[in-house]
Amino acid sequence: MPFKSDIEIARGAVKLPIVEIGGKVGIGSDDLLPYGHDKAKVSQGFIDSVQGNASGKLILVTAINPTPAGEGKTTTTVGLGDGLNRIGKKAMICIREASLG
Structure with missing residues (x-):
C-alpha cells in the first residue's frame, strides 16, 4: 500500500470552523475577524485584554x-x-x- 502524498493528505483533511478552534482557547467569535471559514485574525481588543497574562x-x-x-x-x-x-x-x-x- 503506497503512502499518500502531502497534497493528498491536505485535500483529505476535515477542517474545523475557525470559530470552533478559537472557542477552544477562549477566543470568542466577536474577537475573530474571519477570512473564510478556516482563517481569521484576532482583534486588537482581545490581544489588549490578555496583555500581561502571566500564564501565557x-x-x-x-x-x-x-x-x-x-x-x-x-x-x-x-x-x-x-x-x-x-x-x-x-x-x-x-x-x-x-x-x-
Whole structure:
C-alpha cells in the first residue's frame, strides 16, 4: 500500500470552523475577524485584554542548515501542540504551508 502524498493528505483533511478552534482557547467569535471559514485574525481588543497574562507562553521551533530531508520542525511543532493539549493545556500551533512534495 503506497503512502499518500502531502497534497493528498491536505485535500483529505476535515477542517474545523475557525470559530470552533478559537472557542477552544477562549477566543470568542466577536474577537475573530474571519477570512473564510478556516482563517481569521484576532482583534486588537482581545490581544489588549490578555496583555500581561502571566500564564501565557510562546514556544518558537526553529532550525538552521537544513538537510535535504528537512529538520523535522513541522512534525516537532504538531507533536508539541498535540502533547500539550493531551495533558490539558490550551495549546495552538501556527505553521506555514508545508511543502507539497
